Amino acid sequence: MAGYDEYAAVVRQLSARIREGERGAVAEAERRRTLHAGVTQLGQRLAAQEQRLAQLAAAAGLPAVADPALGPPAVPELAPGPGPAPGSVTGPGPGALPGSVTGPGGSGVDGDPAVVLAETGRLVDEVDRLGQQAEALAQRPTLLPTWSPTARAVAVYAGCAAVGALVMLVLVVANGIGVVDGVTLGALTCAGLPLISFVAGWLVLGRWGRPALATTDPPRYAPLGFFICALLVPIAYCVTLVVFRLVR
Incomplete structure (x- = not known):
């Protein structure tokens, strides 16, 4: 019976690891959905900011030409957790999930994608705040702006x-x-x-x-x-x- 007991212990241990792996997979899938939703939301906010800036520039008679060297606003790309196969030279594909965040020009930024996404969101919030201030100032005349x-x-x-x-x-x-x-x-x-x-x-x-x-x-x-x-x-x-x- 000793062999049976050892077999049962191994089975229980394997079953526990399988359940742990399933819970980890569910948590990872939820994390991926959250990160993708965050990236999508930031992309929409950046697009709205770009459109509003173009409208303000047109209303103020200013050119709304972006610097071609900068390119469009970059939204963090989520790279896969496990690295590429040994010897592979192919970078992470779009929509893959995190190990690094790709910035403008293809430069990699190591770190937790959730932290990077939160920092990006903070910067987008700051842009919103500064944009509202600029728009409020643009509603005032140059001459005696605080006067009635x-x-x-x-x-x-x-x-x-x-x-x-x-x-x-x-x-x-x-x-x-x-x-x-x-x-x-x-x-x-x-x-x-x-x-x-x-x-x-x-x-x-x-x-x-x-x-x-x-x-x-x-x-x-x-x-x-x-x-x-x-x-x-x-x-x-x-x-x-x-x-x-x-x-x-």
Whole structure:
């Protein structure tokens, strides 16, 4: 009976190893499915990011030409766990499962594919975050980006009116020394300089008050701008006259 007992022990040991191997095969198959699903998801996200970048570049009027040396975004290829047969020079085929991860240009990166996949996912998340920040910034105009449209318009028209007032001051001095006659000074002060200041502000808002991704013209508040310029320049002229009279 000793031989039978030894035979039964061997059978039990073999059966235990078979069950262990089956459990390992199930776990490996599940790991492969998880890795393949992760690679597929990352590929879809990279494709969506590339499409969105192309749309943003087109909206901003920028060329959307990728560097040909870089090629398309690389998705990690899962290489088979066991290495190739001795003497074989053939690399891992597509869809094979991990022992190494193939990066851009065919360079191999050793390590756990799950770790590499997680790191790639983290980088893709970072790209999403930076892309959202860039898109938010592109929705702001270059000029006074944190200001409201109304405050920006008031600042621009007031600034242009201030420049017009300085020009008017030069004309007043020129009139005092006889270079500019009174009729010309009056016409420029009451109509010419306010109109020029208003047009300058309107053009500045259209050029630098427009977000890069805007599909329509930004609000320029023309009535408000005309009122500011038509009011400030004559007021500055009156103040200048009062100052000159007091000085004299």
